[in-house]
Amino acid sequence: ILADNLIERLPQNIGKLQSIKNLILDGNHISSLPDE
Structure with missing residues (x-):
């Protein structure tokens, strides 16, 4: 039963x-952009 639940949650x-x-x-892409 636990295995079935885990597989369903994967x-x-x-x-x-x-x-x-x-x-x-x-977030990394935005923070890497220049502020100017």
Whole structure:
């Protein structure tokens, strides 16, 4: 049962990780832009 639950949660966790990674990459891209 636990394994089934983990497998069902994997797609959601991967989606969250991708979203967080995208936010971090976007933040780095924005912070790397010159202020001028």
